Amino acid sequence: KNEVEQSPQNLTAQEGEFITINCSYSVGIxxxxxxxxxxxxxxxxxxxxxxxxxxxxxxxxxINIQEKHSSLHITASHPRDSAVYICAVHSxxxxxxxxxxxxxxxxIQP
Amino acid sequence: NAGVTQTPKFRILKIGQSMTLxxxxxxxxxYMYWYRQDPGMGLKLIxxxxxxxxxxxxxxxxxxxxSRSTTEDFPLxxxxxxxxxxxxxxxxxxxxxxxxxxxxxQGTRLTVV
Numbered sequence: 001k002n003e004v005e006q007s008p009q010n011l012t013a014q015e016g017e018f019i020t021i022n023c024s025y026s027v028g029i030x031x032x033x034x035x036x037x038x039x040x041x042x043x044x045x046x047x048x049x050x051x052x053x054x055x056x057x058x059x060x061x062x063i064n065i066q067e068k069h070s071s072l073h074i075t076a077s078h079p080r081d082s083a084v085y086i087c088a089v090h091s092x093x094x095x096x097x098x099x100x101x102x103x104x105x106x107x108i109q110p
Numbered sequence: 111n112a113g114v115t116q117t118p119k120f121r122i123l124k125i126g127q128s129m130t131l132x133x134x135x136x137x138x139x140x141y142m143y144w145y146r147q148d149p150g151m152g153l154k155l156i157x158x159x160x161x162x163x164x165x166x167x168x169x170x171x172x173x174x175x176x177s178r179s180t181t182e183d184f185p186l187x188x189x190x191x192x193x194x195x196x197x198x199x200x201x202x203x204x205x206x207x208x209x210x211x212x213x214x215x216q217g218t219r220l221t222v223v
Contacts, residue, residue, distance in 0.1 A: 004152065030208045042216035043200060050209060086152070090208050096168060097143045097202075098212065100152035 002027040002091045006101035014109055019074040021104045023087030026068065033098060034061050034072050035086040043086070046072070077108045112136050116201050116215030123191040123222045131186040131218050133201030139213070141204045142184040144168075144176065146197040147217075153200065159184055160207065191222045 003026040013019055023032070034046040047054050047061040049070070054061050058077075063070040074081055084105050088098040114135045123129055135142065140161045145153040155168030159178040173195055175187040184203075188195060201215040 031210075033212060035212075035214075043202075043214035045211050045213065048209070048211050088153075088212075096166070096207075097145070097155040097158050098153075100145075100154075102150060102152045 002029065002089055002099045004087055004089055004099050004101040006085075006087050006104050008104060009102065010105045010107075012107045012109065013077055015078060017077050017108075019077050019081070019106065019108075021072045021085050021087075021106070023070045023072070023101055024068060025087075025089050025099075027091055028065075028068070029089040029091050031090045032063055032070050033088040033090075034070075035088060037084040037086060037103070039083075046085075074106075079108045079110050082107050114201055114203055114213050114215040116199075116218055118218060119216060120219045121221070123188070123220065125191060125193065125222060127191050128187070128189050129191070129220075131188070131199055131201070131220075133184045133186065133215060134182050135184075135201075135203040135213070136182065137203060137205070137213065138181060139203035139205050140181065141207050141210075142178065143202045143204075143212075144174070144184070144186045145200045145202065146170065147200060148197050156186065156199075188220075193222050196220060196222045 031050045037043045058075045060073040084103040086103045087101040117132045143158045144156040157176040159165045199218045204210040
């Protein structure tokens, strides 16, 4: 069973700062997902990646398959980026869904 | 497209009552999932389905049942609700079981008292 660890668990930063959230997993995967969850809200997919790097607006996700590690970066952070960011992996063995990290609770202060 | 729609958004149940959480998707996805999210924990898989008429247990299936009579709908049934089932429930769907974006519903916050 894959173990997914995220760090930090909680992060408070000032508006404009560069943010990095890390995710490590224990077993080889077919894909890694970064998800965003706003307080009281649903979960939205930000990225799905299996190699390299993806960018969408101020968000950048990278993955190193050999090191079993991924990072999510937020450039020029804004209070509206405040949310829980969740890393999830698909281990590729079957159709039985994703294995999730516990999430990183991010607060961006104005 | 509405995506994945869950109802209700909130519900309070008494111990021993039953209820059905509804989930429907309009993306013609074969793969559908029910997860629960407990405070400080990662989401855990309750049941999943790879197509109409096919369901299977996930990591935490006890106390729940599902059915999949159509591609669109994947209801989750709670029988004899217990306080341990107090959680936030998410339905999700995807086109493929791997290498495919996951779409989530808005969640159902359930309290059993």
